[in-house]
Structure formats: structure tokens, C-alpha cells
Amino acid sequence: MLAKRRGSHIEIPGLASAHSHAFQRALRSQCQRQSASAGSFWSWRGYMYALAGQLDPETMYQVARFAYAELAMAGVTAVGEFHYLHHQAGGQPYDTRTALADALIEAAQDVGIRICLLRVIYERAGFQQALQAGQERFCDSSLDLALLDLESLRTRYQDREGVQIGLALHSVRAVRRESIRQASQVANAAGMPVHMHLSEQARELEECVAEHGMTPVALMAHDGHLNERFVAVHATHIDDAEALALGHARAFVCVCRTTERDLGDGHCDASRLLRSGARLCTGVDSYAISDPFEEARAIELDQRTRDQKRTVVAEASTLLEAASAEGYAAIGMAGQQDHDRVLLRADDAALIGASEDRLDDAVVFAASPRAVDRVEVAGQLIVSDGVHREYQQICQGFEAALSKLRQAAGL
């Protein structure tokens, strides 16, 4: 058992959200209506692009600081930020090329949670597809420049407590095969984590098969990119052979159920992945909701719906490991969860009644952010009585940034 009784609290190690797009917190509640442009993932993306088009380092900082504070108040102490918004709206770099990455790291540090900044490579809209409006910000004029930025981030932050730098390959759709190879070499040489959206949407698979004659996971396996620092995000649409390939490599799969539910992504077969030897972690992804307990239990619960059986993926302790130690490992912070801790109110209405040998079960299957009382990162108390130490100020900054962004985007 990970959860331990401590007086009037239940203590658990720090929780990691291994896949985050912090700026998407600005979209929450704003695109749930039916409309010509809101019925699918691909149109949700349109709204996201409109908002993303307006972000600058200051608004990025304000939105991310709120997003991370909300995560911290839900028990999350480490985040993997899959960062793909690099340059100015037209694609022109900022004077400080990494200004937006720096803003994200600063936001996490000011909130007091650990961050692994996963610098994204994004080259194209898709195979033989020109960039779409709004994507210029994601792209670099050359792979070399992108890798220089990665190196610059690594150099500047390598001694910073609570900060890691990793590589993210956006997807097989958005990165050419040769670039995947070159960037992976750089990351592997430096021992960095490598994250990649893989097999999230059915359309992505079709396009990958058309270009490469293989599905995305098969392509990554074929080219030798799967290893124990590789994190496949989503892995929704994979077959047995792909699950075995991920498992054989001891690669991670980052399941992001609250986002996958929200976007209508379908559901990865976590049971098969775990049996194959793959490692599971969880991510808040689009910030549809910020609840690491729901992320953890949803892996099991949604597979129950699919299989019409109970206890099909894993028991509570394994799910809590996925939300904690495995998430830390997936973002290059193995073991550090034990320097962080989350104290849940043992008398929270959702937890009351669990027997002493069932605390993990109670935390995973019943807890919600309401139970979070105190959160400590490396000995620093950042949340007490369920509220972040600078919550009021962080809220004000967030709301001001939101007004500005929505007005500018006409949303």
C-alpha cells in the first residue's frame, strides 16, 4: 500500500501528470456546445487554435500558473508539459527564442511544482499537407534550430531544482521520419525522456499507413525508437503486436482518460498494455478537468465498461503507482515522488469508512480534489487547507489573461 494513515490525514506520495498542455485550461467549459464547428475532435482543435494564436509569454505565464495551481490543489506535484507553442503568431521567433518555454517553467516554479518541459518538434500539418493557419507558431525553420533550442533549454535549466528538459515529437503526422530519427538521437545521447502522441485518432492511423505503410506504433518500433524513456501518449488505437512492442521496450503509455473522454477519442486497452509489459502513467492533457484521482480510476473503470467485467486492468495500488511513481519516471524524475507528499483529509466524506487495509482503494476509487488538504514539494508547503498559498493573486492574473485572450480571438 502506498497510502498511509498519519493522524487525521491519509498520506500519499506526490502525483505526476505526465502529459499537459497548460494553455488549454483557457478552453475549459467554452467548447462543449453542439454546432457546425464543435462536434468532433478536429473542430475542437479549431477553437484551440484560435485561442493559441493570441498567446504571448505573459498570458501563457498567467494561464499556466493557474493551471498548475489547480493541479497542485488536486494533489499533482510534477507535470510533463508537452510544449508546442514556440514562436510568435506568424512564426517569427521571439527575441529570446525560448520565451514561451521559459514562461511555462517560471509558472511551475512560482507555483512550486516540478516540471519537465518537453520541447515539441512540429514540422507539418501532415503528409504532403501544407501548414494550416495557426500552425506557424509550432514550427521551426529547421530541425537544427529546434534542436538548438532544446540544447539551450537543457543547458540553462540543468542545475535548476525541480526542472527537467525532455524531447517531444508531436506525432507521426507532424514530424517527418528522418527528423524523428535525428531528434531521437539527440535526446537519447542526453538521456532525455521522449514523448509522442501516438495513435490517438483513427484518422492519424490512416494517414500514417498511407505514408509509411505502417501504423504509428509499428513505425516507431520498426525504426528502433521505443525504449524505457519513450512515452507514447494515448495509444488508443493499437493492435496486439503494437502493445507487445511497447511492452518489450518497457516503454510508457500515458493514458489521459478525462481528455480522451472529452474529445471522443475512444479508449486504449490498458489491460492489454499492462499485460504486455508496458508501463502506465496518467496525464491531465487538455485540462477538461483537473483531477488525478479520476484519471487513475478511469483507466480501470472505462475498461470495465468495455469488457463488462470488474478489476480488469489493475488493482488500486498499481493505479496509484501509475499516477505517482510511474508518472515521475516517465518525465525523468524517477524516485522524486517520495520527496513530495499529499495529505488527504481522512474525514473527507468520500474516504470515510475505508478500512485500514483498503486506503489505496479508497484514494483511487473514491477521492476527489476536495480531500486534498496539504501538498508539499521537496519540503515546501505549497497548498494548505486545500488552497494554494497564492491562489487569489493567481486567479486574478488568470482572469485578466483570459479576458484579453478571448477578446483578441473574438471568442
Next chain:
Amino acid sequence: MLAKRRGSHIEIPGLASAHSHAFQRALRSQCQRQSASAGSFWSWRGYMYALAGQLDPETMYQVARFAYAELAMAGVTAVGEFHYLHHQAGGQPYDTRTALADALIEAAQDVGIRICLLRVIYERAGFQQALQAGQERFCDSSLDLALLDLESLRTRYQDREGVQIGLALHSVRAVRRESIRQASQVANAAGMPVHMHLSEQARELEECVAEHGMTPVALMAHDGHLNERFVAVHATHIDDAEALALGHARAFVCVCRTTERDLGDGHCDASRLLRSGARLCTGVDSYAISDPFEEARAIELDQRTRDQKRTVVAEASTLLEAASAEGYAAIGMAGQQDHDRVLLRADDAALIGASEDRLDDAVVFAASPRAVDRVEVAGQLIVSDGVHREYQQICQGFEAALSKLRQAAGL
């Protein structure tokens, strides 16, 4: 929009949980492990029976009072209690025949929420199946005696503010066809709601077809029992014709996603039901978790997973109606939700950032019990600062009852 800005709060009408088995709150967190006896719905039921076997009016009261207080703290102001535990462990009636029903009503009244006590008819384990151990408590020695109890409850509570009495038919498995007919006649003559578990498990369908040559919903439609006071609980495994039959009758379907997820029940096609004209409401059912916001959004989100599209069942306002007005109507309290109100903290981290025209969206898709600040039922404040006015005392009673029950049941 139902949700309204009120100063530092977002106000919503009272929420109803139209399907509850309050005593099952005692099971939470206790049967999530893998074992010979915990892998399926039918073995979860074994644990439930062991615990149910030990309940008496005092422990029933204590467990239910806690269960209802937890619901109230999550914004639920009215509950439909599907009550099937009537007699002493061996089947012998209590001196006051309705002692356990009375305990449930007293618990709800002491907590301050509205209750519709749905008195269950349960006659048999199944077609040509003798009663199983543990089921004696559910059964009456004759249907006439059961209907006398129903009448006695109705007479005694008909003038009690906040109390309704309704009929529940456990399932087509557990009630003979002729008894369904007789009991429905009594309920219809009195204008009572009639609730019934319908098509929850695949096995139930097979047995019903074997006995009646029809699936459960088809049987109820054929015999003329579907009407606008009829509530089909779950309706997981139904076909197009059955959806149309429910819709044509303007019957309710009570969706209980957090329980259905927990028990591996599969997933009802809420989109088809709504299109067919059926009315949707929600229920906490087994108390796997007590979160009416998750119940409401899960109807939409789980259908997104199934259909791999967004906004497939309904928008937020319709889902919030299902969790509120429709739930009240399903338990015979149409319109009373407007005399109750739930005040959510507008600065809850999950709700911050919603624009003024998207408050329903924020409440349904992002709120959690943490946001609940004040809850009023018929002008009475029962929850303030998120805590029930008698929480400490209610917790103590619950924990003492749990110890006693678990010890007696050897759990």
C-alpha cells in the same frame, strides 16, 4: 441556462439522485480487489449480501444518514431510495413491519433532504430458482402483505413534508409477471412512481427471454406498464424498438454511470433514448462515488467514448435538467427542485474561467463536490461551507455502525 451568477456564487436548483441503495455506502472501497469472488457483478453482489445480512434498523439509519449527508454535501437535495431490505435476516418481519423503511425516511429527514421511499417487491431469485441465502430479507410471504406495507407507508407519510412513497419492482428476474401487473395497478391507482431495474446485465436478458419470450423492456411494454411515471433503471442492453417503446410512453431512464462503470455493466445508449423521447435522470445507485456532477457528465462523456464523437447525447443544460428537474419528476416531486438550491463557489478552481454564457457547461463538465458551498432544502440551510451541519456526529454514528456490521459479517 439553469445556473445563475449570485455574487460570489453560482446557483443551481436542487439536484436529485433518483436511484439509491443507501446501505451500499458501507461497501465503498471494500471490494475493489481481484479475487475468486470479486471479479464480476455477481460476486460483488456476494459481498453486498454478506453486509446486508447484518443490517438492523439502527445500523441502517446510521449508514443511510451518512450516505445522505455525503450526497447533500455534493449538492443532492432529493433521493429516490430503492428499498429492498424489509425484514429480519431470516425473513421474519419486524414488530413494526416497515421498521427499515422508517429508518431510511428518518435518516433523510434528519439530514434534511427529500426522499421518495420506493418500496421494492422481490419474490424470487429468478425464474424457477429458489431463494438464495441472504435473500429472505427482501421477500414478503405474499404479494398482498407487500402491498399492505406499501399502503401503510403511503398513509403514514402522505402529509409529511419532503417525503413521497413509490413502488419499486426489483426486476423481471425477481418479480413474477402477474405480480408486476397487480402491483402496478395499485401504484397507478394512487399515482405513484414505479421504478424497476431493467436490462442492467446481459444475463438478466437471457433469463427473461427464456421465461417470457421477450426482453425485459419489451415485456413491460407488451403488458402496458410503461407510462410517464415509470422509471427504468439502467436500460443498458436495449434495442431500437425498446428505446422507442420507452420514448413513446414518455417513461424515464435512470442512468447511474458511476455505478455502471464500477460494476462493469456496460453503457446505455442515452443518445438513442433521448432521441426516442425517453426522459433521462441520474442516480448514485451503489455509492461507488457520490458526485452528481460526474453522474451527469458521464452520460455524455461515456457516449463520446463509444461513438468517438463529441456532443452526442446532449448539451450541458439538458444534462443539468436530467440531474435536477427530471430527477425530481421521476420520484414524484416535479417542480420542487425550484424550492431547493445549491450554491457553488464561483471561485472554485474547477469553475474559474467559464464565461457568463457558459455557466451550465462549467457546472456539468467541470464541477466536483469541492465547489459546493451552501445547500438549502425548502428554505432550510443544511450544508454550509461545504459541510453538513451535523457532520461530526453523523460520521461517528456511521463509523460505529460500520465496525459493528463488518465484525458481524466477518468482512
